[in-house]
Amino acid sequence: MKITDAKVFVGGPGKNYVTLKIMTDQGVYGLGDATLNNRETLPAAYLTDYLIPSLIGMDPRRSEDIWQFFYRGAYFRRGPIAMAAIGAIDMALWDIKAKLAGMPLYQLLGGKSRDSALVYAHAAGADLEDLIASIEGYVAQGYKAVRVQCGVPGMPTASYATPDIKGGTAPFITDFSGIRPKTEIWDTEKYLRFMPAALAEIRARFGPELKILHDVHHRLLPREAAAFAREVEPLGLFWLEDPTPAEDQDALKLIRQHSTTPIAIGEVFNAIWDCNKLIENELIDFIRVAVTYAGGITHVRRIVDLAGQHHVRTGFHGAPSHSPISMAAQAHLNIWAPNFGIQEYLVLGTPACDALFPSDHHVTNGLQYISDAPGLGVDFNETEAARYQYQPGSHPVVRLEDGTLWNY
Ligand code: KDG
Ligand code: MG
Numbered sequence: 001m002k003i004t005d006a007k008v009f010v011g012g013p014g015k016n017y018v019t020l021k022i023m024t025d026q027g028v029y030g031l032g033d034a035t036l037n038n039r040e041t042l043p044a045a046y047l048t049d050y051l052i053p054s055l056i057g058m059d060p061r062r063s064e065d066i067w068q069f070f071y072r073g074a075y076f077r078r079g080p081i082a083m084a085a086i087g088a089i090d091m092a093l094w095d096i097k098a099k100l101a102g103m104p105l106y107q108l109l110g111g112k113s114r115d116s117a118l119v120y121a122h123a124a125g126a127d128l129e130d131l132i133a134s135i136e137g138y139v140a141q142g143y144k145a146v147r148v149q150c151g152v153p154g155m156p157t158a159s160y161a162t163p164d165i166k167g168g169t170a171p172f173i174t175d176f177s178g179i180r181p182k183t184e185i186w187d188t189e190k191y192l193r194f195m196p197a198a199l200a201e202i203r204a205r206f207g208p209e210l211k212i213l214h215d216v217h218h219r220l221l222p223r224e225a226a227a228f229a230r231e232v233e234p235l236g237l238f239w240l241e242d243p244t245p246a247e248d249q250d251a252l253k254l255i256r257q258h259s260t261t262p263i264a265i266g267e268v269f270n271a272i273w274d275c276n277k278l279i280e281n282e283l284i285d286f287i288r289v290a291v292t293y294a295g296g297i298t299h300v301r302r303i304v305d306l307a308g309q310h311h312v313r314t315g316f317h318g319a320p321s322h323s324p325i326s327m328a329a330q331a332h333l334n335i336w337a338p339n340f341g342i343q344e345y346l347v348l349g350t351p352a353c354d355a356l357f358p359s360d361h362h363v364t365n366g367l368q369y370i371s372d373a374p375g376l377g378v379d380f381n382e383t384e385a386a387r388y389q390y391q392p393g394s395h396p397v398v399r400l401e402d403g404t405l406w407n408y
Helices: 039-057 061-071 078-101 107-108 127-138 188-206 220-233 251-258 277-281 296-306 324-336 351-356
Strands: 003-010 019-026 029-033 116-124 144-150 184-186 213-214 239-241 263-265 362-364 367-369 397-400
Touching: 003 039, 003 367, 019 039, 019 078, 029 078, 029 324, 039 061, 061 078, 061 362, 078 107, 078 263, 078 296, 107 296, 107 324, 116 127, 116 324, 127 144, 144 188, 184 277, 188 213, 188 220, 220 251, 220 362, 251 263, 277 296, 296 324
Parallel strands: 116 144, 144 213, 184 397, 213 239, 239 263
Antiparallel strands: 003 019, 019 029, 116 367, 362 367
């Protein structure tokens, strides 16, 4: 069996999804997602210019050897661009393998460990009242877990993932007004004075059952993060995410020494070597890698297995920049993983998105149910795809009030 061709598409409804389609001489094809938010043309070029020429002619069933070929075969390894490209190939090969077996992919991983997988939604508000209204909306839809992000009083701009105005939407994934980033202003002191009390009010309002998550988005210093985690400990958060910049694996030690608030980290990690110390030293509770920029199912499965030996559960990244293809790959891992924790999930299901990526996977009452279609269980409509093209966009950059550049 041979790979005969592979094509890359960039575009989608309000997103620049990078979709890979691998064709074989047996008519079976596989799909992968290489979307790297706001850098989408780069994994697309890495695939087209460097990987696909070698991929054609390979046996698609040899997914392990193909992974090793592209990972070890490149002298300059890792990084989000290369790992997203390798990840897309890997997803597509597992899609082919499971279609050949006539099974949903999760059966090849070891079958179901649960009937459905818990997901969390994103609630956001320009202020606390606005945020509470947003949480109420998700609770009314049956969500059991909600990430809560709030504008901070006195901050000159919106904060991470919060709207500028009450009832507005937060353009934290991509601002399509141009490639030059807008500036968001950050003030740690204002945030630390406001956020613990806001979280306390949310807990009091929604009671003990709601799973509350909060994303610090890498903005605190280790000492500040330790103090924050300790202060919110009585609130029983489901997790505190990315309290400090992710490059420093040792920073988490200080947080651990001062608090038992569960810590989630890893959405910007690309390989097991970015998180092995964190996991082995049991400094985190949830690992946030994604099948896209962490090298696909083959590599993420290794991270999940390592995590499982150290009481670390999964909480895969699922920001809206992920296409339904990688969300499906993660859904198969979620239904299988013995150490599954939660899945970040944002409503992808607009009619335009469903038309581009037809699938029977669905979320009901805050739980993700997986379709039993062979393979990943998602298709790709090329006629629909022809309607879209790449749109340049950006994330904001973050500066302190005196102009110092900070972490987005
Ligand atoms: O592109 C950046 C987003 O993926 C990131 O801001 C999302 O932090 C994020 C999250 O938890 O979904
Ligand atoms: Mg995050």
